[in-house]
Amino acid sequence: MFAFIIRRTLQAIMVMLVISLIGFSIKSNIGDPVRDLVGERVTPAERAAIADKLGLNDPFFIQYTRFVKNVLHGDFGTSLIYRKPCLEVILKHAPATIELVLGAALIIILISLPLGVFSALKPKHLFSRFIMGFSTLGVSIPVFLTAIMFIYLFAVTLGWLPSYGRGETVDIFNNGYWNSGFLTIDGLKHLVLPCISLASIMLPLYIRLIRSEMMEVLETEYIKYAWAKGLSPKRIWLVHAFKNTLLPVVTVFGLQIGIMFAFTILTETVFQWQGMGFMFLEAIQRADISLLIAYLVVVASVFVLVNTLVDIFYGFINPTVRIAGTK
Amino acid sequence: MSHLLEIHDLEVKFALRTGDIIAIDGVDLTLDRGETLGLVGESGAGKSVTGFSIINLISKPGYISKGKILFNGDEISSYPDKKMREIRGNKISMIFQDPMMTLNPVFTIGTQMIETLLAHKNISKKEATKIALEKLKKVQIPSPGTRLNQYPHELSGGMRQRIIIAIALITDPQIIIADEPTTALDVTIQAEIMDLLQELCETDNMALILITHDLAVVSQVTEKIAVMYAGKIIESGLTHEVISNPKHPYTIGLINSIPGSTKPGEKLQQIPGMMPTLSEIPSGCAFNPRCTEKKEICETIIPEPKKTDSGSIVSCHMR
Numbered sequence: 001m002f003a004f005i006i007r008r009t010l011q012a013i014m015v016m017l018v019i020s021l022i023g024f025s026i027k028s029n030i031g032d033p034v035r036d037l038v039g040e041r042v043t044p045a046e047r048a049a050i051a052d053k054l055g056l057n058d059p060f061f062i063q064y065t066r067f068v069k070n071v072l073h074g075d076f077g078t079s080l081i082y083r084k085p086c087l088e089v090i091l092k093h094a095p096a097t098i099e100l101v102l103g104a105a106l107i108i109i110l111i112s113l114p115l116g117v118f119s120a121l122k123p124k125h126l127f128s129r130f131i132m133g134f135s136t137l138g139v140s141i142p143v144f145l146t147a148i149m150f151i152y153l154f155a156v157t158l159g160w161l162p163s164y165g166r167g168e169t170v171d172i173f174n175n176g177y178w179n180s181g182f183l184t185i186d187g188l189k190h191l192v193l194p195c196i197s198l199a200s201i202m203l204p205l206y207i208r209l210i211r212s213e214m215m216e217v218l219e220t221e222y223i224k225y226a227w228a229k230g231l232s233p234k235r236i237w238l239v240h241a242f243k244n245t246l247l248p249v250v251t252v253f254g255l256q257i258g259i260m261f262a263f264t265i266l267t268e269t270v271f272q273w274q275g276m277g278f279m280f281l282e283a284i285q286r287a288d289i290s291l292l293i294a295y296l297v298v299v300a301s302v303f304v305l306v307n308t309l310v311d312i313f314y315g316f317i318n319p320t321v322r323i324a325g326t327k
Numbered sequence: 328m329s330h331l332l333e334i335h336d337l338e339v340k341f342a343l344r345t346g347d348i349i350a351i352d353g354v355d356l357t358l359d360r361g362e363t364l365g366l367v368g369e370s371g372a373g374k375s376v377t378g379f380s381i382i383n384l385i386s387k388p389g390y391i392s393k394g395k396i397l398f399n400g401d402e403i404s405s406y407p408d409k410k411m412r413e414i415r416g417n418k419i420s421m422i423f424q425d426p427m428m429t430l431n432p433v434f435t436i437g438t439q440m441i442e443t444l445l446a447h448k449n450i451s452k453k454e455a456t457k458i459a460l461e462k463l464k465k466v467q468i469p470s471p472g473t474r475l476n477q478y479p480h481e482l483s484g485g486m487r488q489r490i491i492i493a494i495a496l497i498t499d500p501q502i503i504i505a506d507e508p509t510t511a512l513d514v515t516i517q518a519e520i521m522d523l524l525q526e527l528c529e530t531d532n533m534a535l536i537l538i539t540h541d542l543a544v545v546s547q548v549t550e551k552i553a554v555m556y557a558g559k560i561i562e563s564g565l566t567h568e569v570i571s572n573p574k575h576p577y578t579i580g581l582i583n584s585i586p587g588s589t590k591p592g593e594k595l596q597q598i599p600g601m602m603p604t605l606s607e608i609p610s611g612c613a614f615n616p617r618c619t620e621k622k623e624i625c626e627t628i629i630p631e632p633k634k635t636d637s638g639s640i641v642s643c644h645m646r
């Protein structure tokens with residue numbers, strides 16, 4: 001198991017190096033640190049002097065090494081629009097996005113597991129057919145449409161839920177970084193629609209995935225054997241079949257959580273949610289290259305980290321992976 | 328007193344899209360306490376389906392369409408599922424063909440043994456663990472204590488089959504149904520597993536239904552034999568009678584095709600042709616297209632089972 005963790009970590013580091021290389025290439029090609037620093041009103045001669053001082057004329061590899069070194073120290077440069085270190089800007093926006101993804105993930109887990117399992121166990125039941133029909137429909141509706149429909153129905157027509165912003169938040173650590181919407185009623189109310197919209201992208205996929213995995217497991221010899229041992233349906237379905245179903249689903253879920261961060265860009269725009277996605281769009285509109293690259297690297301790191309953790313967790317619940325890792 | 332197990336006129340159908348097919352057609356069997364019965368026949372004859380019918384666990388879309396199964400005189404074939412579960416794995420245990428596929432890969436051996444006990448007996452986990460350990464010793468597994476915490480993939484096929492035998496024994500059942508228990512194993516360990524199974528059934532006075540396509544194994548292990556062909560039992564009786572004095576042309580063909588049944592240097596005889604698929608069973612005797620003694624009547628009328636002079640029961644017009 002230990003060797004497996006080491007190997008998986010090395011892989012993650014490799015991936016991060018590649019991503020940082022891509023990020024840096026973009027930055028060195030289209031970024032303009034001199035402008036970021038002093039603006040447009042300087043003479044070309046002064047610009048050249050500053051560029052030289054910043055090391056922008058050094059060979060690519062030396063610049064890249066410097067970039068990686070800075071990044072490792074948390075220095076992504078200064079954001080053009082916020083006039084603050086990029087990392088600080090991102091960290092201040094991250095909690096909003098994380099809470100959005102967390103809420104959506106929670107909704108997905110709470111809904112897809114029971115629905116997927118039920119429709120696998122009783123495929124002919126009317127409710128199962130309804131679930132499947134609904135999920136087919138759900139797969140083909142784009143997220144902003146769902147979001148706008150939700151806003152129209154629950155915010156505009158019924159007036160039950162707020163349609164934009166994060167509402168009342170609580171500064172958890174009293175340092176201005178993590179303002180949580182989970183701790184107030186108003187904050188929770190503001191979370192509902194964005195989380196459902198974000199969850200709705202993946203939900204149908206998960207219901208289908210869990211259903212098909214479970215159905216496959218139910219056909220195996222070991223499940224037939226479990227019946228032959230006289231175990232109760234509850235134990236066979238919810239212990240034997242469920243655990244085997246969960247293995248592949250956990251992996252996919254881990255991968256998709258990363259992808260969900262990407263989808264937050266849409267959701268945050270529609271709901272005026274002041275998170276990283278919102279910030280990202282702003283950075284694009286105003287050509288804040290430093291912030292864009294910082295976002296890219298940070299999100300990629302989170303993605304890789306989550307994947308690695310999921311793989312290791314998978315190794316813990318799946319005994320065959322563990323052996324493969326130790327051999 | 329009633330027999331331990333009686334199967335009367337069992338018929339099993341599979342409801343396929345193209346219509347129902349009959350997989351088991353009028354099977355009669357009896358088994359007494361401590362008795363061993365071999366169920367032989369080619370692949371697809373209906374041996375496994377017969378075995379699973381007994382514990383009412385036929386794969387979908389199969390169902391028992393006729394007949395009844397009595398266990399200790401009770402008609403278990405009409406039991407509701409909840410009552411049937413008290414029999415399965417408790418009074419009647421089953422050993423599956425492929426030990427590599429039978430155990431759940433994500434649970435330890437211990438868990439899979441103990442859960443069987445807990446499902447049927449009102450005992451503590453600690454007591455169950457003790458019994459599990461005892462049974463592992465009984466099937467002669469080296470270092471049984473460590474096995475409990477191991478996962479199936481850490482053990483060889485032979486070991487896993489021993490564990491499955493231990494699970495079958497764990498509730499001290501009255502019948503063990505072993506469906507080709509050695510087919511998936513290396514030739515070298517087949518005999519070991521077979522000997523173990525036979526020995527355990529003898530010492531604990533358990534009845535055994537041994538399903539196999541290997542007539543040689545049956546002739547060494549079981550007291551009674553039933554030969555299946557295309558969903559029917561075509562010959563049955565005491566094993567030594569049937570083996571030494573086979574009546575049905577199919578049984579004769581099977582015996583002649585066992586290696587060692589012919590003189591050295593002589594060619595093994597194969598029964599020509601193949602068993603028909605269930606949707607293409609010929610009229611009359613299902614065996615007639617392959618039979619060397621075929622007469623006209625064989626193509627039109629299904630032969631009834633009848634008793635022969637040696638005591639076995641045969642379904643053939645020519646006897």
Ligand SMILES: Nc1ncnc2c1ncn2[C@@H]1O[C@H](COP(=O)(O)OP(=O)(O)O)[C@@H](O)[C@H]1O
Nearest residue numbers: 341350369370371372373374375376386387605
């Ligand atoms: N799940 C199933 N669906 C349809 N037909 C089946 C199924 N299982 C078995 N059968 C039919 O029943 C026949 C007997 O199968 P089986 O009892 O497994 O044979 P064997 O004697 O090799 O154990 C097969 O030839 C097949 O046509």
Ligand SMILES: [Mg+2]
Nearest residue numbers: 374375376506
């Ligand atoms: Mg079979």
